[in-house]
Amino acid sequence: MELSRVKILVDRYFDGLTSLDEEQELARYFAKNSDIPEEYQAVKMMFASFDTLREDTPKDKVEVKRRKAFTISRRWIVGVAAVAAILIGVAVAITPTEDSIDIPVQAEPDYVCYVGGVKIEDDQLAYAEASRLLSVVSEDMQSAMAEINRLTYYNIVK
Template sequence: MELANIEKLVEKYFEASTTVQEEQELQLYFSQNNVAPHLQEYQPMFQHFANLKEEQYTKNVPLQPRKNYLKWISVAAVLIFMSAIGITQYTDALEREKAALAYAQFKESMTLVSESFNTGASRINHLNQFTETTNKIFITQNN
């Protein structure tokens, strides 16, 4: 490879603008024994990168099972929804009971009013009879 081309690739490499193919060319160049003296300082770095590619991690990594919180959230949502419905029905039943009690009390009070009214009406009936009789007496006396 041309030395000028390698120098340009090294500059591009440190600017982080090289392609994968260009990086492979650099690794191939620095893996040789005849590297230009002014570029020998980069040789250990590229050799280290080549060695890292060959390394493999052999230990087993224990994976934690993923906890499914979505399932529990949905169960909690259903419980809250059902509780809300139950509370609503309970309050509706209480309101119906209150309305029935109020109706019964109103009916009882209207019955008492009606009885009092009927008693008063019967007394007025007697008063009407008295008025009619007195009118007859006044009419007969005036004639």
């Protein structure tokens, strides 16, 4: 490449105006020529450095598939953990603590009676109702017995 061409390209290069093809042309020139003018020595070093930096690769390649699988697995783990946490939270929330237990102390009724099919569990009320009913039955029984005795008397007399 003519030196005039090199100057034009170098000027354009440092103005940021060169195309990729022109930059490759410059890179080839500096790589192949050892008798570079002094003013372009720094430019030659730059291009040589870029070539070296381009070959810089990581020691270990990231395995894309493995990383993807790990991602999915981690999502599952996080998902399951989240659901478990929610369930535990709900369980804790609905489980009454010792202080909050409020079980009504209610003794078993001693007396129960049914009036017209209605169950009465109040002891005193049931007792009173039962007593009243039994009194009625008793009075009826006494009345019936008196009637029976009277009829028996007439039968005997006749």
